Structures are given as structure tokens and as C-alpha cells.
Amino acid sequence: MKTERSEPAPDAGERAMLEGWLDYHRDTLAWKCAGLDDAQLRTASVPPSEFSLLGLVRHMAEVERGWFRQVLVNDDPGSIYCTAEDPDGEFHVTDKDTWDEAYATWQQEIAVARRNAVRFGLDDLSEGASRSSGTSFNLRWIYTHMIEEYARHNGHADLVRERIDGATGD
Template identity: 55%
Template sequence: MTTTSGGYPGNVGDERTMLENWLEYQRETLARICAGLDEKQLKEASAPPSNLTLLGLVRHMAEVERNWFRRVLGESPVPGVYGSTEQPDRAIELTEEDRAEEGFATWRREIEAARAAAAGRALDDTCRRPRDGEEFSLRWIYVHMIEEYARHNGHADLIRERIDGVTGR
């Protein structure tokens, strides 16, 4: 990924390159925000009554990657990584047994699976969401994923600042 002097994805490129670079930038931003923290810090809740944590956000994004790229685009009936119909927020709701190493490894695997699912497809290629048959283009999925990461990266920035005062990662 080519970056500008400000560290953002390049200013010039075709639509596919721009979308993929911005999605990669958002993924890397979440990793940077979490970098250097220990297990306890990654599991530290933002502020009561919220149970939102950095590890919970990473696990949630693993679920989102899996849903849009494997289930919808790839038309694969894979089950949720963490969540289920009975526990849709399980990715965010951590237990003592949940470990950061596993969460980050799962997230990275889902990113690789997402890249593989999108490879060779055109932005105008469409797929249908299994639960309701609604149609989506790969372009829409990319834009949605950029939006999803950007929103949660804002949450992650605030959580990180609360943990150790670090901002602007």
C-alpha cells in the first residue's frame, strides 16, 4: 500500500485500489491502537456501564469480516466465530477464559479469508445475504467495511486513551 506523507493511503489510484487501500488502512489502524498493551489492558472495559473493550472490538471485527466476506460474498454457510443466534454479542462480551492471542489470530485469519474471497471479483459483482436474500455488490461491502472499521476505530481510540493516555495511533 502506497501512503501519503500523512500516512494515509495514496491520493491517486483506480477505484478498486483506493477501496482496498482504505480498508487495509482501517484494519492497520485497529492493530496500531491495540499495539503494546497487555492482556489485562486489552480486556479493560471502556467505562461503566459499557463492557466494550479493545479485545472485544477485535473479536467483533473478526465476526464482521467473516460475515460479509465468507458468508455473504463467498456464499459459505460458516457459523459465527464467537456469536450465535442465542448470543449475538458474544464477540464483545468477554469471559476470563478469552485470550487476546486467540482473538488477534482469529481476526487476522478472517482478514486473509476476506482478501481471498474478494480476489478475482469485480466491484460490480453481486451476492445475496443468506438471511433475507438482499443483494449487495462487492463495492458496497468494501464501503461498508471501511465505515464499520472507522466507527469502531473511534471507539478504540477513546478506550486506548482511557487505558494509558495514548492518542493518535
């Protein structure tokens, strides 16, 4: 598992900058989970919340799929962990859910995201649209949103990790 992070070059072009910051935040989430066993990764942040690092990784796999498959290229393979009966299924982890499965699924979705994004320019509009608003988005907006999504959730991950074993970091 990759846990080293590097910021994009301060003079990088716009696309390299956006992709670099997105990768930085993806790596940050992996780093927040590094060295923990499955039981620790399933540990809820603060009861009654079910928020856990394992659930967060599963959530980000769903988010990658939603933006880079469903919206960007109009491919809807369905949800990974969520169902109509359990729309927040990614956060409802059980003793059977493992890091190996969640990490592999997340990395697979990241690989698909990269393959799909390379076909678009930053100003190109998505082939799909938001389910709620019907809005199409350019790739720049999707990258910016994904950076925001990861950055916000990495703050949550930092607090959960500190609760589990006291580890902190930026």
C-alpha cells in the same frame, strides 16, 4: 503484529483505493491495541458497558466473516464467538480470552476476505445475501461498508485506548 499504516496513493485506481483504505483502517485497529496486555485489552470502556478493545477485535473478525464469507461467497461456517443464546458473544470477554487468539482469528478472517474478494469485480453482485433483507451487494458496496464499519469502531477504539493509558492518535 503490524502497526504501521499507510494511506493509499492519492491517484490510485478505484479498487486499489478501496482496498487501501480498508487495510489502513484494519491496521489502525491493530495500532490502537498495540503494546497492551490481555488485562488491558479486556478493560471495559465505561461500566456498565462491556465494550473493550479485545471485544472489538473479536467483533471485527465476526464482521469480516459475515460480509466476505456469508454474503460475498455464500459460505456460512457459523459464528466465531456468537451463539443463539449470546448473540453479542464477541463482546463478552472473560479472563480466559486472549489477544493472541483474537488477533490470529481476526487475521485469518482478513486473509479469507482477501482471497474471496479477489474473485469479484467491483460491480459483481454477491453470491449470498443479507439475512435480514435478502439483498445482494456488489463488492464496491461491501468495501465501502467495511471502511465505514472500521472507521466508526476505530473512533470507539481511540476513546477506549485513551481511557486505558492516555494514548491518543488519529
